[in-house]
Each structure stands twice: as C-alpha cells, then as structure tokens.
Amino acid sequence: MATAALITIGDEILSGITVDTNSSFIASELKKIGIPVKQIFTVSDDTGSIKSAMKSAFDIADIVFTTGGIGPTKDDKTKTAYAEFFQDKLTLDEETFHHLKQLLIKRKREHLLEINKGQAEVLSKAKIIQNDNGTAPCMMIEENGKTAICLPGVPFEVKPLVAEKIIPLLTEKYQLSPIVTRIISVVNFPESLLSETISDWELALPEQISLSYLPIGTRIKLRLTAVGNDKEALENELNDQISKLKPYIEGHVIAWDGNEIQVILKEILSGRNLTISTAESCTGGEIAKLITGVSGCSTTFLGGIIPYDFHKKIEILGVSPQTIEEKTVVSAEVAQEMSLGCQKLFKTDISVSTTGVAGPNTDEFNNQVGEVFYSIRVKDFEQTNRLFLPHLDRKDFMFFVAQRVLQDLVEILVKENG
Known part of the structure; x- marks a missing residue:
C-alpha cells in the first residue's frame, strides 16, 4: 500500500x-x-x-x-x-x-x-x-x-x-485497493460507556475493517473503514457489521450514514419537504452558515436573521419588551418568543433561535458569559434548552452552540419519524 x-x-x-x-x-x-x-x-x-x-x-x-x-x-x-x-x-x-x-x-x-x-x-x-x-x-x-x-x-x-x-x-x-467508509452518528452516549458497550462487537470485527471514535461536541461519530480488493464485497461486509451493531446502540443513533450534522439535517428536511429559518443572536449567523454550506439547501432554508440588538428582537420578531425587562434578554422566554417570531416571519415549518453571551465580556444586562438559551420549533412543537460554556472562547462558543442546535433538531426529527 x-x-x-x-x-x-x-x-x-x-x-x-x-x-x-x-x-x-x-x-x-x-x-x-x-x-x-x-x-x-x-x-x-x-x-x-x-x-x-x-x-x-x-x-x-x-x-x-x-x-x-x-x-x-x-x-x-x-x-x-x-x-x-x-x-x-x-x-x-x-x-x-x-x-x-x-x-x-x-x-x-x-x-x-x-x-x-x-x-x-x-x-x-x-x-x-x-x-x-x-x-x-x-x-x-x-x-x-x-x-x-x-x-x-x-x-x-x-x-x-x-x-x-x-x-x-x-x-x-498506484495499484490502489478500494476503500469504503461509513459514519454512524451516536448521541447521548458518553464515549467511554459507548466503547465498553460495543466492545465485544468491536473485537469481533474482521481485520479489513477498522473503527474510529470521532467526538464532536456531544455527538460521537463511529467511522467504519473497510479496505480490500472488491468494493461491492466491502460494502456488503460493512452492512452486515452495522446490522450486528444495531442492537447495542439503537435508540442513540441519529444517522446510520453521514458525517456533517448539516448534511444529515438537509437530507431529512428534503425527504420530508420541510422548511427552516433561523433567528440568531449570540451565534451571529453560524447556524445559517452551516445550513447554507450544503448544496441544494435553497429548497429547505428560507432565510435567517441576526437580531443582535434587543430592540431588533422586539421590532422584527415581536419579542415582548416586558419579557426582556422581567427575564432579561438571555432567557428561555426570550428564546421561545424569538423562534415563534421567526417561524411567523419566514412562514417555515421549523425555526431555531439563540440568545446568550459569547464573551469575553458580559452584556448590558450583566448576564453570565457562556450562558445561552436556544429554542427549536417544529410546527406546533417547541423545545428550549440551556447551555453554560464559560470555558470556550468566542469562536468556539458560536461553533459549538450552532452544532448542538442542529444536532438537537435532528434528534427531534428522528424521534418524530420513529
């Protein structure tokens, strides 16, 4: 080789x-x-x-x-x-x-x-x-x-x-051997526990197949790589091994083949004819950037907005001034009102919103650096989550939160279809 x-x-x-x-x-x-x-x-x-x-x-x-x-x-x-x-x-x-x-x-x-x-x-x-x-x-x-x-x-x-x-x-x-790769996305399964759980299956893998654990945020990508002389035989062997793996991790898998979360999301949205929009404050357009980085996204992504100033959250998305006064701009309630306003503004099936403090300085409401609330709205369903990431610098914070929002959205859509 x-x-x-x-x-x-x-x-x-x-x-x-x-x-x-x-x-x-x-x-x-x-x-x-x-x-x-x-x-x-x-x-x-x-x-x-x-x-x-x-x-x-x-x-x-x-x-x-x-x-x-x-x-x-x-x-x-x-x-x-x-x-x-x-x-x-x-x-x-x-x-x-x-x-x-x-x-x-x-x-x-x-x-x-x-x-x-x-x-x-x-x-x-x-x-x-x-x-x-x-x-x-x-x-x-x-x-x-x-x-x-x-x-x-x-x-x-x-x-x-x-x-x-x-x-x-x-x-x-060069006389190159065919190589076939599959990536399985596993969530809500700590890497060490995952490794222990699938240990017997992993040890029984044939020598032409290797396994790598690739963590990204809270998602673990299991990359199976097969090398040999017959591509079709390798693909069949991978499918067989994945079938044997399923009982160990079923219920924790959001994609049985797919690397980037935005690509996985695009396939789901396209397959179900769903549309999405974004309202981002602390992520500064990072979610929209991930989504639009996938070719063909124009059939699913209708638009996004970055209402960074709290006045724009009020003017454009219809966030209540009273909510901001009582809960501050970094709150579950504001995230929820942002996603609702975004869904109405763009007339989409799905909307996501983020509001938080990326740092290194706090905001005018003196909220904690690293705190973020994000809301995911799928038609009439809504879910709000909070993260606290004070250890991340500004760029890493934005990227991590954007990845997590899309991952959570994929989880919701997979469960909804399950």
Whole structure:
C-alpha cells in the first residue's frame, strides 16, 4: 500500500497567523483512494528546514506533498530547497511561462509579467502540472521509486490541483485497493460507556475493517473503514457489521450514514419537504452558515436573521419588551418568543433561535458569559434548552452552540419519524 506524508511550509503557519487547511483537505482526498497519511510536518520558510523535513518524510512515505513557499517573493524558498534536495537546477519552462502570461493578461495584470517571470522557473526533471487558478505551477518529481509533489500554498489553488489533477494521476500510477467508509452518528452516549458497550462487537470485527471514535461536541461519530480488493464485497461486509451493531446502540443513533450534522439535517428536511429559518443572536449567523454550506439547501432554508440588538428582537420578531425587562434578554422566554417570531416571519415549518453571551465580556444586562438559551420549533412543537460554556472562547462558543442546535433538531426529527 502506498503511503504519503505532508509538509506545510510557511512562517505564517508556525506563528499562528494562518491556519493550515491544506493538510486536512489533501489527507481526506488521499484517504478516498486508499492512501493513508503517515505524518504531517510544518516547517519555516528556510531551505535547510525544508530539506530536512523532506528527508524525514521520504524515510516514512512513498509520496511527499509540500504546500507553500513557491511564490514570487524572496522569502519563498521551496523551489530552491527542491533543487538542492534533488541535485537539480531551476530552468525557465516555456509552456509554464506562456500559461503565466495568458493568466496575467486575463486578469489585466500583464504589467506584472516580468517580476513574476520566476514563477515559470521549475526543476529540469519535474513533470509540470499547470495551475489554472494561480501563477505558481505544481511540480511532480519521481526518483528512486518515490514521488514528490510541490504545490502552492493558497487553498483555492490547492483544492482543484489535488482533486482534479493529482488524485487521478496517483490513482493511475498506484495499484490502489478500494476503500469504503461509513459514519454512524451516536448521541447521548458518553464515549467511554459507548466503547465498553460495543466492545465485544468491536473485537469481533474482521481485520479489513477498522473503527474510529470521532467526538464532536456531544455527538460521537463511529467511522467504519473497510479496505480490500472488491468494493461491492466491502460494502456488503460493512452492512452486515452495522446490522450486528444495531442492537447495542439503537435508540442513540441519529444517522446510520453521514458525517456533517448539516448534511444529515438537509437530507431529512428534503425527504420530508420541510422548511427552516433561523433567528440568531449570540451565534451571529453560524447556524445559517452551516445550513447554507450544503448544496441544494435553497429548497429547505428560507432565510435567517441576526437580531443582535434587543430592540431588533422586539421590532422584527415581536419579542415582548416586558419579557426582556422581567427575564432579561438571555432567557428561555426570550428564546421561545424569538423562534415563534421567526417561524411567523419566514412562514417555515421549523425555526431555531439563540440568545446568550459569547464573551469575553458580559452584556448590558450583566448576564453570565457562556450562558445561552436556544429554542427549536417544529410546527406546533417547541423545545428550549440551556447551555453554560464559560470555558470556550468566542469562536468556539458560536461553533459549538450552532452544532448542538442542529444536532438537537435532528434528534427531534428522528424521534418524530420513529
């Protein structure tokens, strides 16, 4: 089985200024074709550090990806490191230069051609894969049975290069075994207790099937991965093993196949022709962002509102001023009135609302930082919950609450249909 290692290059990654999203994307794409990632390295824009990481990566893997450090500025050292590592030289590639010229003309930046000319310099022994979305090409170097793939660092350039060009090349090059994955979403079942409960079933799994526990908030994703030579046989084996698992966890499962909670929700809503709207205060649109991140959501999501100021809760959603005065804006009663007003405003089957204090400072009513109430309304049914999350920073608070609201909604819909 071919294996891979990833090297992320950039001082901005090490300093925490930029988050490395490329590694997770590349690893997930490789997993789909049965190439596991053995290790991920992060190094500075330094020739020696890059070369050292490449040596370590090739010691443990057949394929090494590097991202970043191939721009036009002096701090981009990756191509120099590649040239030294492979004892090669950089030469101007005419096809790449023509591609660069056409790209700059298209962007009305042809005046930048001369100072970007170095982008067309590549290793003489490299296979060049043109970058349709940027000025830096991808280089692939094969030596001693190993493969190095040099990618730019900009995510919107990396994704199409990997998904549309690199993955097909690797699939053709290596004899890859089919890989089949199923993700089961379990709720209201602590991870340690879940592990103990399904221990006998887990120990009896055939060797070609592996199990991973992936907690996200209060949901545990059980990921079953099967690797073999016959994809249909693997799918049948997974189905058989899941049938054996059901008696252990039935009643705690909100999806027998599905990774992201917003995707699971969209499938349920579409299947039942239900519509949804959102009224978010402390989550600042995070719930709507999750829902609208799924293709095809326009058939189910009719709209959302962020009535952050309490006056807008009154003016737009019809929240009672007396309720706010008596209970404060962070209360079950306000959350309930918000979801009702939202349901009426957008004329949806379902509405959800959030009101709380994300922090780090308290609000004008001096409510506790980390407290949140959220209301879920499904037609005439309504459920309100409270969370207290003072340990989470503002961004993590918003994300956790948004995930939890959608998870609770899915639970309600699953029970309703059960």
